[in-house]
Amino acid sequence: MTDAEALPRGRHGLSRETVARSQRERLLDAAARVTAARGYEATTVADILAEAGVGRETFYELFEDRRACVLAAHQELLDDLVAHVRVAYEGPGEWVERCRATLRVLLEWFAADPALGRFLLVEPAAVGPEFHAIFQAGFDRFVAVIDSGLDDNLPDSHPLPATSLAVGAAIARVYGEVAAGRTARLPTLLPQLTYETLVPFLGEAKAAEAAAQP
Amino acid sequence: MVASCAEKTYAGTTIADVVSRASVSRTTFYKLFNDKRDCFDAAATLCVDRIVETVATAAAGHDSPAEATRSGAAAMLALLAAEPELALVLSGDVVGVDPGLVERYSAFTVPALEAIWESDGAPPAKHLSPGLAFGRAQLLVFHEVTAGRPERLPALLPDIVYLAIAPFAGHDEALRQARAAGVGVAR
Numbered sequence: 001m002t003d004a005e006a007l008p009r010g011r012h013g014l015s016r017e018t019v020a021r022s023q024r025e026r027l028l029d030a031a032a033r034v035t036a037a038r039g040y041e042a043t044t045v046a047d048i049l050a051e052a053g054v055g056r057e058t059f060y061e062l063f064e065d066r067r068a069c070v071l072a073a074h075q076e077l078l079d080d081l082v083a084h085v086r087v088a089y090e091g092p093g094e095w096v097e098r099c100r101a102t103l104r105v106l107l108e109w110f111a112a113d114p115a116l117g118r119f120l121l122v123e124p125a126a127v128g129p130e131f132h133a134i135f136q137a138g139f140d141r142f143v144a145v146i147d148s149g150l151d152d153n154l155p156d157s158h159p160l161p162a163t164s165l166a167v168g169a170a171i172a173r174v175y176g177e178v179a180a181g182r183t184a185r186l187p188t189l190l191p192q193l194t195y196e197t198l199v200p201f202l203g204e205a206k207a208a209e210a211a212a213q214p
Numbered sequence: 215m216v217a218s219c220a221e222k223t224y225a226g227t228t229i230a231d232v233v234s235r236a237s238v239s240r241t242t243f244y245k246l247f248n249d250k251r252d253c254f255d256a257a258a259t260l261c262v263d264r265i266v267e268t269v270a271t272a273a274a275g276h277d278s279p280a281e282a283t284r285s286g287a288a289a290m291l292a293l294l295a296a297e298p299e300l301a302l303v304l305s306g307d308v309v310g311v312d313p314g315l316v317e318r319y320s321a322f323t324v325p326a327l328e329a330i331w332e333s334d335g336a337p338p339a340k341h342l343s344p345g346l347a348f349g350r351a352q353l354l355v356f357h358e359v360t361a362g363r364p365e366r367l368p369a370l371l372p373d374i375v376y377l378a379i380a381p382f383a384g385h386d387e388a389l390r391q392a393r394a395a396g397v398g399v400a401r
Contacts (some may be wrong), residue, residue, distance in 0.1 A: 005320050041225070125307065131376040133301075139357055159372045159396035160389065164357075165350065172349030196342060199385045201377075204341075207385070 040126035095151035114183035220299035250344035298364035372396035
């Protein structure tokens with residue numbers, strides 16, 4: 001349904017507030033929430049149906065099985081996050097400002113709904129071998145977004161792939177907080193994450209300067 | 215266990231897979247391990263031990279912390295390029311089975327890096343969190359392995375050197391060392 005380029009709808013594609021009426025969306029939202037709460041292994045189709053208030057027949061018209069539904073929910077959520085990041089990154093201002101805006105949106109996106117953050121980052125590994133490809137594709141999408149709008153005047157970071165280091169820094173930091181159950185405090189880490197993601201591009205002095213901005 | 219997890223992930227692995235690959239009986243399996251998770255933990259620990267040993271051997275006997283780090287990093291990448299299943303299990307499955315395990319394994323690495331700097335008399339200044347650098351290095355390695363390019367792992371040397379040095383000596387010095395490490399590395 002949502003393709004990678006789609007604009008975000010509301011604050012969260014799958015959050016309670018903006019849940020669309022369609023049964024598919026209700027099922028995807030339910031799959032994400034039940035899996036986040038119980039873990040993938042313990043989640044059954046019956047759990048998802050109960051949470052979504054949708055019948056079994058409808059479920060199997062839309063999805064082959066539990067795995068397909070959970071993977072579709074994951075894809076939808078990732079699309080939503082990528083869309084939010086893209087809009088922030090393509091906003092107005094100097095490159096450093098745009099980066100800060102992007103990081104702010106990223107951290108707030110996770111803090112707005114910790115359960116969904118957990119579903120996005122922690123649960124896929126339990127789903128099965130698809131996880132590897134999903135993880136890699138997600139990583140590449142963020143790198144592509146950042147690479148699409150780099151400032152022409154950035155210092156040479158050769159031989160380091162600065163974008164990949166920056167995306168890796170952001171994922172590692174957010175993952176660490178989400179896994180530790182501290183998702184809600186993520187927005188307070190903006191200065192720290194600004195430094196960690198910009199230092200591969202800008203060097204110590206300029207990254208510290210960017211991080212110190214109010 | 216390692217081979218099966220690398221191919222089908224932990225979730226997709228059954229005890230039947232493990233015993234058939236290992237050519238041992240189910241009875242033997244249960245004599246050695248309580249369950250699948252118990253066997254996985256033992257396998258993951260074995261993977262970590264191999265990496266730690268390889269890095270420690272390579273890092274010993276160097277004059278400067280930067281050299282020791284570079285040598286250790288190169289040895290680790292060579293090991294993972296030859297046996298990518300180690301990286302798949304440690305970076306992929308461990309995360310899914312129990313995120314707490316990752317912290318336990320990073321706890322092997324970080325003190326080892328700190329010791330390299332302390333033995334040189336340099337105070338381990340914390341420019342960036344070493345734990346975070348560990349996570350980022352893990353992501354980079356994992357990224358190459360899941361992309362089916364384990365043979366390109368040695369080309370990550372500048373990145374890994376950067377990540378291992380930046381927490382202690384800062385970005386600017388780490389970039390200098392990464393550039394030095396990148397000489398002669400095909401990317």
